[in-house]
Amino acid sequence: MKKIFTLLLSLFAAGHLIAQNNTLSASMDKVKLEFKLNNGKPEYAVYYSGKPIIKPSAMGFKLAGNASFTDSFSLSSSETKTVDTTWSPVWGEVNRIRNHYRQLTVHLTQKNPARAMDIVFRVFADGVGFRYVFPKQHNLQYFVIADEATQFALAGNHKTFWIPGDYDTNEYPYTTSKISEIDNRQMVKNSTEIAVRVAPDAQAVQTPLMMKTADGLYINIHEAALVDFPAMQLHVDNNSYKLTASLVPNAVGTKAFVHAPFNTPWRTIVVSDKATDILASKLILNLNDPSKIENTSWIKPMKFVGVWWEMQIGKGTWNYTDYPDSLSADGKLIPNGKHSANTANVKHYIDFAAKNSIPGVLVEGWNIGWEDWFGFWKENVFSFVTPYPDFDIEEITRYAASKGVKMIMHNETSGSATDYERQLDTAYKYMNKYGYTSVKTGYVGKIIPRGEYHDGQWMVDHYLRVAQKAAEHHVMLDAHEPVRPTGLQRTYPNWMASEAGRGNEYNAFTIGSPPEHETIMPFTRLMGGPMDYTPGIFKLKGYSSADPQRQVHTTLAKQLALYVTMYSPLQMAADLPENYNAHPDAFQFIKDVATDWDDTKILEAEPGDYITIARKEKNSNNWFIGAITDENSRNSTISLNFLDKGKKYVATVYADGATADWKSNPESYQIKKMTVTSATKLNLKLAKGGGAAISIKPL
Secondary structure (H helix, E strand, C coil): CHHHHHHHHHHHHHHHHHHHHCEEEEEECCEEEEEEEECCEEEEEEEECCEEEEEEEECCEEECCCCEECCCCEEEEEEEEEEEEEECCCCCCCCCEEEEEEEEEEEEEECCCCEEEEEEEEEECCEEEEEEEECCECCECEEEEEEECCEEEECCCCEEEECECECCCCCCCCEEEEHHHCCHHHHHHCCCCCCCCECCCCCEEECCEEEECCCCCEEEEEEECCCCCCCEEEEEECCCCEEEEEECCCCCCCCEEEECCEECCEEEEEEECCHHHHHHCCHHHHCCCCCCCCCCCCCCCEEEEECHHHHHCCCCECCCCCCCCCECCCCCECCCCCECCCHHHHHHHHHHHHHCCCCEEECCCCECCHHHCCCCCCCCCCCCCCECCCCCHHHHHHHHHHCCCEEEEEEECCCEHHHHHHHHHHHHHHHHHCCCCEEEEECCCCCECCCCCCCCHHHHHHHHHHHHHHHHCCCEEEECCCCCCCCCCCCCCCEEEECCCCCCCHHHHCCCCCCCHHHHHHHCHHHCCCECCCCCCCCCECCCCCCCCCECCCCHHHHHHHHHHCCCCEEECCCCHHHHHCCHHHHHHHHHCCCCEEEEEEEEEECCCEEEEEEEECCCCCEEEEEEECCCCEEEEEECCCCCCCCCEEEEEEEECCCCECCCECCCEEEEEEEECCCCEEEEEECCCCEEEEEEEEC
């Protein structure tokens, strides 16, 4: 009886509170979340140290048929709870993650018809996540979402790092501007290097969206646990600085088909007065479910090499023949003599990998279909079990095994996701047969089913189906041209990396990316998950057969540093073996650097300017540091106080040469060794577009 009385008293007190001020709240350290119904319309606000980060903002959804989940609500009940646990990722930047938050759940109801919607808020020390929940109910079973009404009313005209709201690609260089200056029509107009098809909304931008306020706060908006729902973009009101969620449409012009009970993805707001805290945040990971894969012993981070870069720079080709003159009079394929995925060449890469203790070799262009794959919007292009005549998979499998090297499969779909799904089971059984432990998928081109987009609900479901099929066959996944990651690597740890952004390849086939690019990407693209950026280019000028003037916009030392600053458990040593053989002393860092970590320290960071990160190798006392800068040279002093006190280490510093410059002298570097302790402070001089990579090992 006492428990019942206490419960009733609590409910009365909660109801009395709502009746008095109409506001519910939850706080954690400096972050505060407020929720209220404003004349039946749900609103939320977020504060940091008392400063408004998100001013009172609308919430809800618009449904097809003019129905709405945006107003006419009453609050039926609410509850709060506190969670404080720790968990260990299968792989990652740290070996233990604290999941500490206060949760506020509000239960909302509408009348005529009677329908319910819950909103769940989780408040962390570094931000807020919230999601909508549609419970099982009689008057809401199958329904269609026409659009989302969630808003993010910003408190000022912040400095913003953004790319256009393109439904099909996120491979743009970032623009830095005030919110009031965002106009992706001008950005696309000035982009001559990729075919673009942006959203009709000229003020739509993609997430993760990174911002900095005039008084020095850092804000990042993204989403977590994107499952069975379209990706969220943001419409920007240049005058009010208000962002509104804009969902990527499907082939019939709506946004999502939903069956209650259903949870939407989390909308995430990470905030701090330190840029380093943004990069260190685990909020997005914590909002994802634990691993659905029980036995994860087969999931192994690794480095790899492959034939990819030689085809990017024009030394070789993916296609075995030259289309359309591909058949002889008797119907046989005519080789073009430049096909990179041939048995002898692949053995060359296997030898290089084995000699340098690199675990994997990726081969693209091994299977038939590359002659007319791009830009034709064709249904059946590739076979994922039929090699070209010069790719002897039996011999390559035998040879790689004899050298202790794992082969990595490549499945390019040319955007034909339906065809890939028809072949999925066959393709993964083929990988198992020949011992392929990893696969790189690709979705270049317009999507089939026709009318669907890379970031729409159908493709979001497809990417997950592929990850699940890969898990069934114990295959690790590296997805290219997918939707931007949202932390699902926690739930499906075999989905180890994605591209989903402008990678190093743009230095091969376009004018490249500006030197600031890699100082922005960790604050944007990498917030949701690891990126297969393909670092490690050593020949930085004169490598392109298409344009001898083309060059990578970094120094060689910065390419080394990217192995630390651009996190991925799958890291490619992307350049040609001969270019690494020309610099064996610098290549030593790539051989040494780890791909899995026990600890990570974000030593210094400023989006668009510089980043320095230190990481401790998994099950080891070795540390590795990467420091990078933008187009400006920089002097940096790095404290090594994270090292064990009382111990001595040898530090090998791979630094820019005295006259290094990304544009005029990018391949100049210097290597020096020294004894260091936790009391040591390293002085680093980074060239324009430069960097430094450091390995630290106990004596």
